[in-house]
Amino acid sequence: MSKMTYAFPQSLSETRTHYCAGCGHGIVHKLIAQVLDELNIREKTLLVAPVGCSVLAYKYLNVDGLEAAHGRAPAVATGLKRVQKDKIVLSYQGDGDLLAIGAGETIHAANRGEDITVIFLNNAIYGMTGGQMAPTTMEGQKTLTSPQGRDIADVGSAMRACELIDTLEAPYYIERCSVHDVKNVNRTKNAIKRAIKYQVEGRGYSFVEILSMCPTNWGLDPVKSAKWIEEDMVPYYPLKKFRDKGEEA
Amino acid sequence: MTEEIIVAGFGGQGVLLAGKMLAVAAMRQGKHVSHIPSYGAEMRGGTANCSVVISDEEIASPTIEHPSVLIVLNEPSLKKFEKTMAPGGLLLVNTTLIKAKAEREDIKVVYQDFTDFAREAGSDKSANMAALGCLIKEKNFICSLEALINALDEAVSQRNRRFNTIN
Amino acid sequence: MEEKILMKGNDAMAEAAIIAGCSHYFGYPITPQNEVPAYFAKRLPQVGGTFLQAESELAAISMVMGASAGGARVMTSTSSPGMSLKQEGISYMAGAKLPCVIANIMRGGPGLGGIAGSQADYFQATRGGGNGDYQTIVLAPGNVQELADLTILAFDLADKYRIPVIILGDGYLGQMSEPLVLPKPSGKTFEKPWAITGAKDRDPQFIASMRLTPENALEQLNLELQETYRVIRENEVITECYQCDDADTVLVAYGTAARIANKAVIKLREQGINAGLLRPKTLWPFPSEILRKITNDKKKVLTVEMSAGQMHEDVLLACDDKNKVDFYGRLGGALPKVDEIIERVKSYE
Structure with a gap:
């Protein structure tokens, strides 16, 4: 008898993707779906979708979901979790959402140790609006609103979310991963699984940052995009586990 | 019968509490009442006042333009409110802290050293209570002394109750 | 009790x-x-x-x-x-x-x-x-x-x-x-x-204001x-009328302004002037129809507000004869004055 080695995750919808070729969102959606299947929590997972490319995340995940205003996903997730205490609440956000317009909500939800999981996709640019500079845009990186490249003397350096959140007492789990190659995709899945498992156990706030490709707005093909992450982003955004109170214990 | 009462003084002299006690006491005796404090930044160090309306009938407006009773515990309050009083009104002046005299001749003025009186009773912070005692002696329509004493228990928050015996 | x-x-x-x-x-x-x-x-x-x-x-x-x-x-x-x-x-x-x-x-x-x-x-x-x-x-x-x-x-x-x-x-x-x-x-x-x-035991539900597809989805919403x-x-319109039936002038006010207007009505009546008060308790939906009916045969309508005349626009929209609608308001946290309302209403006599 043959053994099933790979199945389409139950938590993933069979919907045609709206994401661009080489985009990392689809990979991350699939990883989340696999984790929800493996933890058998699809029926109790509530997804808060942000404003940005992943505004349509609910179309791809077979779970209950709720929209949030731009940047407010952690606050919406807070309100939802405090009503649906036994459910798993995921806040899925991009870089403009999480670090620019929603910086306040991000920091305060983390600081309260809200019992939610924030999955942060960092592609160093605003995707949905067509490629503007994000808080995470790299020094010298050209975007629609930094046509000469990001000038850090003028607009400051790229912000590092994990390092910021790591200054707070309450968060339980903080890790930065990437989806630019297979090895790192596997690592990312493990990080997402650990973060969500901690919420299942009621441990508090967990945060996973994922470096991800945006070939369309970077003006690179998918292969070069993956390479750009490895050579340009990773040195600035080190891939590591910043905190794991579960391991410390 | 309706009395429109303004109690005014420094923040910390207990004018809001005094107003609240009047309202509670009168309410317990079946009157219609309302109480509006001055609030916010005004409360800290500046002047504080409250408007209390007590009536046999339903109260149309809780705001007061021409008080029929004015209790002033400090001098700025006398200057601010005396001119707004209704003719024939009653003005109670705390002479311990107010050296000026009232200017109006169409009102009844009672001068009393409320702060000194309260100090002798145990705490100069109880000038507000001394003023209320004086008020209900002049205007027994408002409430009885007994109702006022009961109101003190009802209006004062738990943590401050230990001071009640002084009052 | x-x-x-x-x-x-x-x-x-x-x-x-x-x-x-x-x-x-x-x-x-x-x-x-x-x-x-x-x-x-x-x-x-x-x-x-x-x-x-x-x-x-x-x-x-x-x-x-x-x-x-x-x-x-x-x-x-x-x-x-x-x-x-x-x-x-x-x-x-x-x-x-x-x-x-x-x-x-x-x-x-x-x-x-x-x-x-x-x-x-x-x-x-x-x-x-x-x-x-x-x-x-x-x-x-x-x-x-x-x-x-x-x-x-x-x-x-x-x-x-x-x-x-x-x-x-x-x-x-x-x-x-x-x-x-x-x-x-x-x-x-x-x-x-x-x-x-x-x-659980049902299809996933998603709550959102966003409607991108199909093309007319947002219009449908x-x-x-x-x-x-x-x-x-x-x-769901709720409103309260006070002494409107025989009033020559109807004041329209809500909230604290209505309390003050109410006092003015009482004092006006003491002076033999027939005033009334219409007080909307729902501002949206606004009691336009009630207001129109009540004020149709009145001489004057006076909106009293703690603003520069915002509800006044709804009063104007509701009344058939705009010429009889007047406004009195105080701004920036000031309270309307009973005396000033009375003076205004007396000026209509």
């Missing part, structure tokens, strides 16, 4: 909300409504509810959105500058058909303005307030008892129509203490099959909202 307690408006509203079954409150401090979060912070844990002080009004209203989507009865409160910030979430909730109760204890503006009570947010409250073609129900209590009673109603209306309901008070009402008989729960219950509770608003307009 039921026992009366002397209670501050802000406290009475919070207690009434708890009686109505409000289990969650999210808010951010701002004068003159600070008693509300303080009251909830003390009382909600006693009844198994949740109080959370948010990091901003933006966050607070989003937390309200999350809790509402989870099926809870939820409330927030603020004052004018904070209400501007909450418009973001209110618009989202209107579009997502999520119920909630929001109190705006108004203060003078524009900008930081002052802390004294005002009615200058009428336009914002009755014209939607945020982006998009939407309305919220707006209740306008005039005294502490009514503030408590309308709070109970606010939760029922919100759940019945899946709509944000605004309690529009002002700083004087919030700070005022008056005798209160605690209201009773309405006893009404509302099923919330739309709530986000996990896709808007048409549904407009249909709800039509039903609300037809069924």
Whole structure:
């Protein structure tokens, strides 16, 4: 008898993707779906979708979901979790959402140790609006609103979310991963699984940052995009586990 | 019968509490009442006042333009409110802290050293209570002394109750 | 007779909300409504509810959105500058058909303005307030008892129509203490099959204001909202008339301004002048038809407001003969004066 080695995750919808070729969102959606299947929590997972490319995340995940205003996903997730205490609440956000317009909500939800999981996709640019500079845009990186490249003397350096959140007492789990190659995709899945498992156990706030490709707005093909992450982003955004109170214990 | 009462003084002299006690006491005796404090930044160090309306009938407006009773515990309050009083009104002046005299001749003025009186009773912070005692002696329509004493228990928050015996 | 307690408006509203079954409150401090979060912070844990002080009004209203989507009865409160910030979430909730109760204890503006009570947010409250073609129900209590009673109603209306309901008070009402008989729960219950509770034994549900596809989906959503608003307009107008029948002049006022106008009516009648007062308790839906009928045979209509004449525009829209409609208002936290109202009405004689 043959053994099933790979199945389409139950938590993933069979919907045609709206994401661009080489985009990392689809990979991350699939990883989340696999984790929800493996933890058998699809029926109790509530997804808060942000404003940005992943505004349509609910179309791809077979779970209950709720929209949030731009940047407010952690606050919406807070309100939802405090009503649906036994459910798993995921806040899925991009870089403009999480670090620019929603910086306040991000920091305060983390600081309260809200019992939610924030999955942060960092592609160093605003995707949905067509490629503007994000808080995470790299020094010298050209975007629609930094046509000469990001000038850090003028607009400051790229912000590092994990390092910021790591200054707070309450968060339980903080890790930065990437989806630019297979090895790192596997690592990312493990990080997402650990973060969500901690919420299942009621441990508090967990945060996973994922470096991800945006070939369309970077003006690179998918292969070069993956390479750009490895050579340009990773040195600035080190891939590591910043905190794991579960391991410390 | 309706009395429109303004109690005014420094923040910390207990004018809001005094107003609240009047309202509670009168309410317990079946009157219609309302109480509006001055609030916010005004409360800290500046002047504080409250408007209390007590009536046999339903109260149309809780705001007061021409008080029929004015209790002033400090001098700025006398200057601010005396001119707004209704003719024939009653003005109670705390002479311990107010050296000026009232200017109006169409009102009844009672001068009393409320702060000194309260100090002798145990705490100069109880000038507000001394003023209320004086008020209900002049205007027994408002409430009885007994109702006022009961109101003190009802209006004062738990943590401050230990001071009640002084009052 | 039921026992009366002397209670501050802000406290009475919070207690009434708890009686109505409000289990969650999210808010951010701002004068003159600070008693509300303080009251909830003390009382909600006693009844198994949740109080959370948010990091901003933006966050607070989003937390309200999350809790509402989870099926809870939820409330927030603020004052004018904070209400501007909450418009973001209110618009989202209107579009997502999520119920909630929001109190705006108004203060003078524009900008930081002052802390004294005002009615200058009428336009914002009755014209939607945020982006998009939407309305919220707006209740306008005039005294502490009514503030408590309308709070109970606010939760029922919100759940019945899946709509944000605004309690529009002002700083004087919030700070005022008056005798209160605690209201009773309405006893009404509302099923919330739309709530986000996990896709167990049913298809996944998603709550959103966004409609991108098919092409006419957003217009369809808007048409549904407009249909709800039509039903609300037809069924939920509440207004109170005082001595209007034989009045030559009818004053139109709500909230604290109506209390002052009421006193002016009494004094005018003492002087032999037949004045009356029409007091809308719902500002949206506005009692246009009632106002039109009542004022048709009157000599004069005078709107009294703590604003530059915002409700006045609705009064003008409602009255057939615009020439007999006059306005008197005080701005920036100042109170209308009984004397000045009387003088104005006498000038019509």
